[in-house]
Amino acid sequence: MNRISTHVLDTSAGKPAQGIVVLLLRGETELSRAITDADGRCPNLVPVEMTLDATVYSLIFQVGEYFPDGFYPQVRIAFKVAAGTPHYHVPLLLSPFGYTTYRGS
Numbered sequence: 492m493n494r495i496s497t498h499v500l501d502t503s504a505g506k507p508a509q510g511i512v513v514l515l516l517r518g519e520t521e522l523s524r525a526i527t528d529a530d531g532r533c534p535n536l537v538p539v540e541m542t543l544d545a546t547v548y549s550l551i552f553q554v555g556e557y558f559p560d561g562f563y564p565q566v567r568i569a570f571k572v573a574a575g576t577p578h579y580h581v582p583l584l585l586s587p588f589g590y591t592t593y594r595g596s
Contacts, residue, residue, distance in 0.1 A: 493543040494578045497550060498595070499531040501557075503586040507531025512553040517546060545574040550581055561587035568592050 495515060499508040511527045515536040522541065525533040536550070537543065547569055555564035568581055580595035 493537045493541065494534075495536045495543070495548065495550075496578070496580045497527075497533050497536070497552075497583060498580070499527050499552065499583045499585055501531075501586070502584050508554075508557060508583075508585055511557050514549075514551040514553070516549040516551065517544070522548075543572050543576075545572055547571055550583075552583055552585075554585060558585075558587040563590065566590050570594070 501508040508531045509529050513533050514524045515522045523536050549569045552566040582595045584591045
């Protein structure tokens with residue numbers, strides 16, 4: 492099973508960031524979208540019928556509504572998927588004026 496998941500944490504409030512729209516793209520083609528749950532998670536953004544190709548994907552987090560007075564209206568994270576790797580977890584640590592990300596497990 493191929494999976495791309497994310498977890499968004501609001502570091503300014505010390506809690507999960509619920510209600511953020513997250514888009515998964517390959518190139519500029521939108522493959523899926525989801526909304527972070529009460530725990531700030533989107534557990535699987537890959538459509539069930541899809542197999543991940545070894546290429547570059549992007550997650551776009553629509554953070555402007557979550558932080559209306561924040562600096563970033565959206566955060567785009569591009570990452571490479573390698574052949575044969577079944578799961579990618581891309582966390583986002585977010586505040587109104589900054590963010591960080593890393594490859595999770």
